[in-house]
Amino acid sequence: xxxxxxxxxxxxxxxxxxxxxxxxxxxxxxxxxxxxxxxxxxxxxxxxxxxxxxxxxxxxxxxxxxxxxxxxxxxxxxxxxxxxxxxxxxxxxxxxxxxxxxxxxxxxxxxxxxxxxxxxxxxxxxxxxxxxxxxxxxxxxxxxxxxxxxxxxxxxxxxxxxxxxxxxxxxxxxxxxxxxxxxxxxxxxxxxxxxxxxxxxxxxxxxxxxxxxxxxxxxxxxxxxxxxxxxxxxxxxxxxxxxxxxxxxxxxxxxxxxxxxxxxxxxxxxxxxxxxxxxxxxxxxxxxxxxxxxxxxxxxxxxxxxxxxxxxxxxxxxxxxxxxxxxxxxxxxxxxxxxxxxxxxxxxxxxxxxxxxxxxxxxxxxxxxxxxxxxxxxxxxxxxxxxxxxxxxxxxxxxxxxxxxxxxxxxxxxxxxxxxxxxxxxxxxxxxxxxxxxxxxxxxxxxxxxxxxxxxxxxxxxxxxxxxxxxxxxxxxxxxxxxxxxxxxxxxxxxxxxxxxxxxxxxxxxxxxxxxxxxxxxxxxxxxxxxxxxxxxxxxxxxxxxxxxxxxxxxxxxxxxxxxxxxxxxxxxxxxxxxxxxxxxxxxxxxxxxxxxxxxxxxxxxxxxxxxxxxxxxxxxxxxxxxxxxxx
Amino acid sequence: xxxxxxxxxxxxxxxxxxxxxxxxxxxxxxxxxxxxxxxxxxxxxxxxxxxxxxxxxxxxxxxxxxxxxxxxxxxxxxxxxxxxxxxxxxxxxxxxxxxxxxxxxxxxxxxxxxxxxxxxxxxxxxxxxxxxxxxxxxxxxxxxxxxxxxxxxxxxxxxxxxxxxxxxxxxxxxxxxxxxxxxxxxxxxxxxxxxxxxxxxxxxxxxxxxxxxxxxxxxxxxxxxxxxxxxxxxxxxxxxxxxxxxxxxxxxxxxxxxxxxxxxxxxxxxxxxxxxxxxxxxxxxxxxxxxxxxxxxxxxxxxxxxxxxxxxxxxx
Numbered sequence: 001x002x003x004x005x006x007x008x009x010x011x012x013x014x015x016x017x018x019x020x021x022x023x024x025x026x027x028x029x030x031x032x033x034x035x036x037x038x039x040x041x042x043x044x045x046x047x048x049x050x051x052x053x054x055x056x057x058x059x060x061x062x063x064x065x066x067x068x069x070x071x072x073x074x075x076x077x078x079x080x081x082x083x084x085x086x087x088x089x090x091x092x093x094x095x096x097x098x099x100x101x102x103x104x105x106x107x108x109x110x111x112x113x114x115x116x117x118x119x120x121x122x123x124x125x126x127x128x129x130x131x132x133x134x135x136x137x138x139x140x141x142x143x144x145x146x147x148x149x150x151x152x153x154x155x156x157x158x159x160x161x162x163x164x165x166x167x168x169x170x171x172x173x174x175x176x177x178x179x180x181x182x183x184x185x186x187x188x189x190x191x192x193x194x195x196x197x198x199x200x201x202x203x204x205x206x207x208x209x210x211x212x213x214x215x216x217x218x219x220x221x222x223x224x225x226x227x228x229x230x231x232x233x234x235x236x237x238x239x240x241x242x243x244x245x246x247x248x249x250x251x252x253x254x255x256x257x258x259x260x261x262x263x264x265x266x267x268x269x270x271x272x273x274x275x276x277x278x279x280x281x282x283x284x285x286x287x288x289x290x291x292x293x294x295x296x297x298x299x300x301x302x303x304x305x306x307x308x309x310x311x312x313x314x315x316x317x318x319x320x321x322x323x324x325x326x327x328x329x330x331x332x333x334x335x336x337x338x339x340x341x342x343x344x345x346x347x348x349x350x351x352x353x354x355x356x357x358x359x360x361x362x363x364x365x366x367x368x369x370x371x372x373x374x375x376x377x378x379x380x381x382x383x384x385x386x387x388x389x390x391x392x393x394x395x396x397x398x399x400x401x402x403x404x405x406x407x408x409x410x411x412x413x414x415x416x417x418x419x420x421x422x423x424x425x426x427x428x429x430x431x432x433x434x435x436x437x438x439x440x441x442x443x444x445x446x447x448x449x450x451x452x453x454x455x456x457x458x459x460x461x462x463x464x465x466x467x468x469x470x471x472x473x474x475x476x477x478x479x480x481x482x483x484x485x486x487x488x489x490x491x492x493x494x495x496x497x498x499x500x501x502x503x504x505x506x507x508x509x510x511x512x513x514x515x516x517x518x519x520x521x522x523x524x525x526x527x528x529x530x531x532x533x534x535x536x537x538x539x540x541x542x543x544x545x546x547x548x549x550x551x552x553x554x555x556x557x558x559x560x561x562x563x564x565x566x567x568x569x570x571x572x573x574x575x576x577x578x579x580x581x582x583x584x585x586x587x588x589x590x591x592x593x594x595x596x597x598x599x600x601x602x603x604x605x606x607x608x609x610x611x612x613x614x615x616x617x618x619x620x621x622x623x624x625x626x627x628x629x630x631x632x
Numbered sequence: 633x634x635x636x637x638x639x640x641x642x643x644x645x646x647x648x649x650x651x652x653x654x655x656x657x658x659x660x661x662x663x664x665x666x667x668x669x670x671x672x673x674x675x676x677x678x679x680x681x682x683x684x685x686x687x688x689x690x691x692x693x694x695x696x697x698x699x700x701x702x703x704x705x706x707x708x709x710x711x712x713x714x715x716x717x718x719x720x721x722x723x724x725x726x727x728x729x730x731x732x733x734x735x736x737x738x739x740x741x742x743x744x745x746x747x748x749x750x751x752x753x754x755x756x757x758x759x760x761x762x763x764x765x766x767x768x769x770x771x772x773x774x775x776x777x778x779x780x781x782x783x784x785x786x787x788x789x790x791x792x793x794x795x796x797x798x799x800x801x802x803x804x805x806x807x808x809x810x811x812x813x814x815x816x817x818x819x820x821x822x823x824x825x826x827x828x829x830x831x832x833x834x835x836x837x838x839x840x841x842x843x844x845x846x847x848x849x850x851x852x853x854x855x856x857x858x859x860x861x862x863x864x865x866x867x868x869x870x871x872x873x874x875x876x877x878x879x880x881x882x883x884x885x886x887x888x889x890x891x892x893x894x895x896x897x898x899x900x901x902x903x904x905x906x907x908x909x910x911x912x913x914x915x916x917x918x919x920x921x922x923x924x925x926x927x928x929x930x931x932x933x934x935x936x937x938x939x940x941x942x943x944x945x946x947x948x
Contacts, residue, residue, distance in 0.1 A: 059850055088853030095851070101844040105866050105941055114862075115852045147943045161852070 006201045007033040007056070007091075007169050011069035014048075014055050018063050023273045025051040027225045028069070030300065031218075033169065038195065038202040040216030040233070042209060044248075044495035045466075046270055048225035049205045053171045056203075057093055058083025073169065089119040092162035094191075096174040097155040102146035108157055109135065109143050115165045134160045138190060151370075152183035152580050156190065163194060170195075173205045180369040180522060181566040182577045188215055188568075207496060209252055210568035213237060221245045224271050224281035229304040241304040241311075244282045251500035253525040255552065255569055262320040262507075263529065265500035269465050280307065285497075322507055327532070328360035331516050332381070332406075332484055337390035339376055346585045350376035352540035353390070358484065358533075363510065363517040365531025365548070367524055367563070369581055373540040374520045378488045381518060382408040394484070404434055407482035411489035413473035417461040423472055424457035430479045446475040449509060467498035474506065478513075485510070485517045491526060503529060524567055528552050533617070536560045539584055539592040542611070546618035556620040556627040559593045591623065599624045637935060644927040651923035652704070656697050659912050665689065669910045670713045709920075710913035712906070719917045722902060728804030730887050730898035736807045736814065737821030738876070745826045749833025750860060750868060753841055764830065772827035780820040780893040787816060798896035817894045821887070825879065832875055837868040870941055877933020881925040 014026035026048040033039050043049040054060055056071055058078065071078040073090060092115075095101055103111060113131035116122045122130065135141070138156040146154060155175065162170055172191060176184035192215060195202050204216055212219055213233060220230040221242065229242040240246045250264035268285040271277065280286070283293040288308045298305045339351040350373040358364045366374045379385040381392060383402040392399040394406060410416035417426055427443045436442065447454060450471040461469055470490065477485055490506060491499040507530060510517055519530045527534060527548075534551040536544040536559065544557040555561040562577030575598065582588055582595055591609050594600035603623055611621045620627070663669060667683035684690045688699065703710065709719035752761040771779070788796040799806040799813040807814045840846065841864065849859045891900035899918065906914035 057851060059847070084853050084855055086853075088851060093851040095844060095848060101848055103845045103849070103863050103867065104943055106863070114849075114854070118853060118858075145943070158848070161848070 005032050006035045006037075006074060007203075008072045009052075009056065009069070010072075012052065012055060012066065012071065013068040014051055014060060014064060015067045016061065016064040021274050024067075024276065025064075025225050025273060026055060028300065029220075029222070029225075029227055030069075031220050031227075031230060033201045033203065035168075035201055036195070036199045037218065038192075038204055038216045040212035040219045041203060041205045041222060042207065042212050042219060043222035044207060044270060044497060046224070046273065047222040049222050050173050051225075052222070053093065053173050053203060053205050056169075056171060057087055057091060059087070059093075088115045088162075088167070089165050090167050091169045091171065092165070092167040094155075094158050094162045094170060094172040094175050097151055097158060097178045099147075099154075101158060102154060104146055107143060107145060108140070108149070112157065112161050112164055115161065119165045131160070131164060134164045137194075138163075150580050151179055152187065155179060155183075155187050159187070159190065159194070163198075163200075166198060167200070169201045169203070171203045171205065174207070175204075176211065177206070177208070180580075181524070181563065181568070182369060183580055184211070185566045185568070185576050186578055191215075208568070209249060209496075214568045221248070225273055226281060227300055227305060228282070229306075230300075231303050235303075241309040242306045243286045243288055243308065243310060244306075245304075246310050247286075248496060251497055253500070253503065253529045255525055255528060255564065255567060257529075259529060259548065260321050262322065262504050263500040265504055266497040267501075269467060269498065280305075322511060327362040330357045331360045331362075331395060332358040332518075333393040334381070335391050335393065337377070337380060337392065338388045339373075339380055339385065340388055341376075349373075349540050349584050349587060351380065351387070352587070354537075354540075354542050355390075356535055356542065356545060358516050358518060360483070360516055361514045362533065363519060363531045365527035365534040366518065366520045366537055367522065367527045367534065368537035369563075370522060371539075371581060371584060372537045373584065374522075374537050375488055377537075378408070378486050378518070378520045381484075381486050382406050384408070404480045405483045407477040407480060407485055409473050409477040409485060409487040409490050412493050413469040414461065414466065414493070416473060417469060417476075419461055421460070422457065423459055423461070423464070426461075426472065427457075427476055427479055430476060434480060436480070442479070446479055449478065449512075450475045450505060465498075466494055467501060470494060470498075470502050471505065474502070474509070478509065481513075483516060485515050486520070487517060488520045489522070490519065492521065492523065499526075506530065524552075524564060525569075536563070539581055539587050541592060541621070543593060543622065544618075544620045545611075546614075546616075550615075550618040554618075554627050556614055556618065556625040557593075557622050558597050558599055558624075558626060561626055562596075591621070636938070637931075640931050640934065644931055647927050648920070648923055649701075652701070652920055653697065655916055655919045655923075656700060657693065659916055660693050660696070663910065663912060666713060666912060669912070709917045712911050712914050714906070714909045714911045715914075719913050722914065723899065723917060723921070726897065726899045726902050729802075729806065729896070730891070730900060732804045732807045733814070733817060733821065733890070733896065733898060734887060736818045737825065740818055741822040741825035741829055742872075742876070744822070745829030746833055746865075746869065746872070748826075749830045750837045750864065752830065752834040753837035753868075754860070756838065761834075765834075768827040768830055771823050774823075776820055776824055776889050777893055779823055780816070780890060783816050783820060784893075796894070798891075798894035800895075800897065802897075817890050817896055820893070821890050828879075829872060829875070833868065833872055836871045837864060840864050840868045843867075866940065870937055873936050873940070874933045877929040877931075877936075878926075880929030880932075881922050 010030050012026055012029045013024065016023045016025060029052055031039060041049045041052060055066055066079055073086065078086060109128055109131050112135055113127035116127040116130050117124065135157070138160045140153055140156050140160065149157065175191065176187050179187060188211065191202065194200065204212070206212060216233050218231065219233050219236045221228045221236070221244065223244050228244045229236065236245065240249060247264065247266045251266060253263055266285050271281050271284070279294040279296055280298050283289040286293065290308065293307050298307045334354060334356050337351055337354045341348045341350055354377060356364065366377065368374050376385070380387050383399050383406065386400065399406065424443065427446060428439045431439045431442060444454060447456070452468060452471050456464060456468065464472065487506070491502050494502060503526065509515070519527060521527050531548050534546065534548050535542045536551065536557060538559050544551060544555065544560050551560060552564065555564060559577060561574050565574035566576035577596055579596055588595050590606050591604040594604040597604070609621045609623045611619050613619050614625065614627055665680060665684055666689055667680035671680055671683055688696065707720060709723070711718055712722060715722060748764055752764050755761050784796045787793045794815045795813050798817045799810040801810060803809065807818065846859060846863060849863045887898060887900035888904055890896070891898045892904050902914065903918045
């Protein structure tokens with residue numbers, strides 16, 4: 001690694017004015033980026049991490065301007081330079097993949113070729129050749145239009161587009177957030193490889209501590225627009241100084257932690273940047289805050305900005321423990337469920353013969369990559385959709401339509417709450433539909449249960465924070481005293497510090513009410529934390545089920561093992577699953593996982609492996625399971 | 633794609649058949665005895681009956697319709713009661729000029745509205761945007777005959793820049809050969825569409841400006857002008873294509889007013905005159921053309937959008 005500094009940002013402050021509202025999303029941010037180095041900038045929504053990247057690109061949104069500090073690239077001042085001279089040429093940016101990141105009406109090759117023509121004045125043909133070369137380098141071998149590619153391929157195209165003019169610095173803003181862990185690992189590997197090969201410097205902006213731990217040389221932790229802490233990666237994790245970093249690290253559910261223990265959670269939510277308070281921005285949420293913290297802004301020492309830094313190991317705060325609830329008789333039984341969605345000439349086989357049972361008081365977790373059919377299954381469970389074949393039996397009765405006893409909590413409560421209804425009405429609505437009396441009193445109790453103040457009743461959804469909305473989503477699902485709660489990605493849209501609050505809440509409420517739950521998530525750590533038993537889904541089928549300890553501790557299906565290995569968390573072994581699953585329109589014959597399995601043989605292509613028991617309730621559908629069963 | 637177009641054509645033919653039936657029966661309700669119209673009020677009922685019998689107008693209406701359809705398939709649109717000329721000949725004489733007028737109006741409207749709408753979106757809520765929006769609504773609310781009269785008053789009578797009458801040339805190319813005389817009719821015809829198109833284009837461009845690919849294009853280092861022309865333009869025009877397709881027949885209607893106001897010999901004027909003369913075969917043909925244009929306009933728009941946007945899966 002070359003030690004010369006490439007990009008230097010000193011005391012950067014940004015201000016955005018919109019009408020009368022003035023926000024300071026970035027305040028006094030300083031960092032240096034050496035040649036070939038990766039700097040991770042980590043923080044929650046609104047921490048200013050993305051805005052810092054945009055400031056370096058000279059791409060602040062309308063009304064935004066840099067009010068102080070400097071940005072230098074190789075000794076050259078970028079703030080006074082014309083951004084079009086270095087943008088895309090010396091500094092390039094890779095954005096989070098979304099369906100709209102590529103122009104839908106232009107061929108991919110032409111989109112990648114565009115910077116070459118622009119910055120190198122190449123002819124159309126030469127630029128296209130260069131683009132094809134670059135696309136081949138990132139592993140995209142087909143041309144066409146963006147909608148013909150998968151999410152992972154689109155992200156590769158984005159990378160090719162950023163690197164095609166061989167910039168010195170690349171800023172990757174949440175490059176893998178929209179992707180599955182399996183694809184995430186591939187994309188990060190690709191970025192790392194290209195970085196090493198070309199001596200690129202990289203700024204990796206993410207909220208994911210696991211990604212940072214694996215990929216960054218140095219880490220800058222941002223909170224409320226300011227640097228909280230900045231240090232080499234190992235130090236951040238081993239000798240954390242700032243209270244916020246400490247709290248953040250403790251609140252992430254991991255695959256290694258004790259499931260019986262409550263997650264650490266940071267109370268409250270981040271401050272409003274339009275109304276800055278004196279003192280340390282984290283003080284209102286910090287358990288070590290003193291009067292000084294509330295009055296005086298702690299200066300950034302070069303590694304951290306905190307009046308009462310953590311020194312040495314902190315005694316783990318007394319966290320509550322969960323009583324493992326009693327589980328009773330089978331409450332929900334799913335038998336051979338099949339659901340296919342015809343789209344034009346083709347049929348998407350979303351759910352292809354799934355069976356499982358959930359006992360009273362038990363939480364069943366469903367994990368799998370996007371497109372494996374887990375959300376389709378969730379909709380079937382609550383009766384929002386009807387199966388083509390098979391049946392769902394609740395307390396001995398077939399479920400054919402939505403019913404009171406089975407309620408759903410949605411992923412994005414922002415979208416799932418009617419924007420024109422006040423929270424009070426949203427919560428009373430299900431009660432009114434089912435003509436339940438005493439609504440006001442019930443709603444008050446619900447709010448109490450989910451930890452919301454009564455004042456939210458008169459507010460509209462947009463006036464609440466993401467965490468508060470998710471609590472409303474939970475309260476609404478609980479309004480009718482259901483016996484089964486189906487939660488589809490309940491915390492995926494939330495920031496880490498809020499996520500642990502909601503996860504704890506879900507477990508507490510569930511234990512108190514003796515509620516059964518089906519938790520659907522792509523996040524293995526979330527499922528592990530919430531679920532008693534787990535089912536692993538692949539292309540519409542369950543490939544493994546068992547208790548959480550069995551499935552996570554001793555995975556028997558190569559897919560389960562590969563998924564676990566793909567999670568960016570230090571110290572895991574095994575070969576991660578790579579690539580993306582085949583299309584559910586035309587799933588592979590025999591074992592559907594065989595096309596991505598290292599152990600696959602001819603038998604796997606011809607004979608579909610049946611679900612077989614290993615020990616007790618641990619079942620696997622594989623010809624060559626990784627765990628020995630008792631009987632064979 | 634070819635299959636898609638073929639399927640749409642079959643459906644279009646069925647729609648046209650439906651339109652012809654509805655129009656035919658409605659006209660029959662209004663007047664079941666053309667003899668009275670052709671021969672005038674002073675002729676005896678016997679003579680009218682004889683005329684109707686001679687031309688088959690006393691047969692059951694369904695038979696008359698089928699007969700009409702058969703002739704229609706042979707390209708025979710019937711004969712004008714009053715002009716003593718084949719309807720198809722009359723239409724052929726006038727259609728070219730009307731089409732050129734409509735086309736010129738459409739081209740002018742698009743040439744103004746597309747850039748204006750994008751400019752408005754880029755400078756959202758700025759002075760240009762607010763002014764353009766205000767003017768658009770005013771234009772939209774102004775009936776075209778009023779606008780035409782105002783234009784004549786100002787540009788023809790006061791400033792004497794343009795003549796008040798459109799070119800009387802029989803060539804369909806008058807718009808090109810005699811642009812001065814055609815300026816006011818074309819502007820009058822275009823004004824109303826500009827208002828609608830620009831507002832449509834503005835909201836569509838705003839929509840696209842918020843998309844991530846625009847941000848990506850800027851991150852490539854493209855100058856804003858190229859971001860707009862290379863990336864925004866095509867995507868922002870998609871909804872407009874559909875709109876223009878559905879508006880094609882209203883251009884024909886707009887012609888009625890503009891052609892009569894500026895005394896431009898085209899289909900609109902022909903229609904207006906035949907309306908006054910109760911010349912039903914001509915009215916029937918004109919209405920059928922309206923239907924034809926509606927169907928063709930929509931079909932064309934769908935095909936164009938499908939060709940421009942590859943995400944649209946062409947299905948049966």
